[in-house]
Amino acid sequence: MRHRFLTGLAAMVAFAPGLLALAVSGTAAQASPAAAADTVAASSSPSLPPLAPPSRPFAYNVTDTSATLAWYRHDNEFRYELDRLVDGAWQPYSFLPINSTKLTGLSPSTTYTFAVFAYALPNSGYTTSPLSEPGSFTTLPPGGNPPPIGGLSCRVDFSSYYSGGFNAAVTIHNGGTVTVPSWTVTFTLPTNVRVTSVWNGASTISGSAVTIVNAGWNGNIPPTGSATLGFAGTDAPPLLPPNDIAVNGVPCAVFAP
Incomplete structure (x- = not known):
């Protein structure tokens, strides 16, 4: 039409x-x-x-x-x-x-x-x-299980919503055969959303662009291993999550209430 x-x-x-x-x-x-x-x-x-x-x-x-x-x-x-x-x-x-x-x-x-x-x-x-x-x-394959991914994959769970704020937990998984020496998570903040704290990583915020790099102790991810990090922020609910969260350029799967 x-x-x-x-x-x-x-x-x-x-x-x-x-x-x-x-x-x-x-x-x-x-x-x-x-x-x-x-x-x-x-x-x-x-x-x-x-x-x-x-x-x-x-x-x-x-x-x-x-x-x-x-x-x-x-x-x-x-x-x-x-x-x-x-x-x-x-x-x-x-x-x-x-x-x-x-x-x-x-x-x-x-x-x-x-x-x-x-x-x-x-x-x-x-x-x-x-x-x-x-x-x-x-959409995912029948049954809802994501297909195996070689190399890095990422899942972000937005949770713990409260008036004016949210938490997000990020899990990075190495499905490859070699150790990943470092990781960088990037995303763009929606209008009126602010990141107020980050844990298990170091953040740089320039305007609406957010970059989170690994801490000194959790950058190496061996094969089948994982790393976790998180961030908290403020927003007027309901929150719409960022639409471009990625780790080392690989898009993350995002889940939110």
Whole structure:
């Protein structure tokens, strides 16, 4: 389905963007009933700027049949249209009032690609955003056990949520045949998230970029061995975890409540 901006609408008449049936190449495109309760007022100005697109969607809590998908939002956003890439074409998947959703009924060992539109708040001075950059993830094999990984792998568990803060435990595993002499964990902080302490490593923070290197005593990881570290931070809940946590450049699996 191709998305188009609607023009020529009557000023200040309420429209439900998720419920409009548009004739596209002779086919009526029906949207999710989840949008039934929400309407957007058409502006009398035809030249309003679009919202900035939401961030690229990212997945965490990935299993063989489910995943949590989230994206970072901007001001003046009203609700979202989540689209899935199917056979090279974007298709509406769901309409959402918040910037995260749990996907269920997925197929094991399958790669999924999603992107997001943001609808503007009425009278905000903006129109619907362009489509975000696409984000992809692959579900685990049947049974939910990750495939063996040669070399380093990493798991991050966000837990111990409390008002205004969180903890994160990081486990680095060496599945290779040679000792890893050192490790570096990197990630980018979402807006308004701050790292306040790190343990079992030394951190450097430059703007939103965080780098954690091994301590003097836990850099060497022998074959089949592991190293653990952690960090704490502050945020206004609910927290969306960083979408790019990696160890020595290898993406980490992320799990959060």
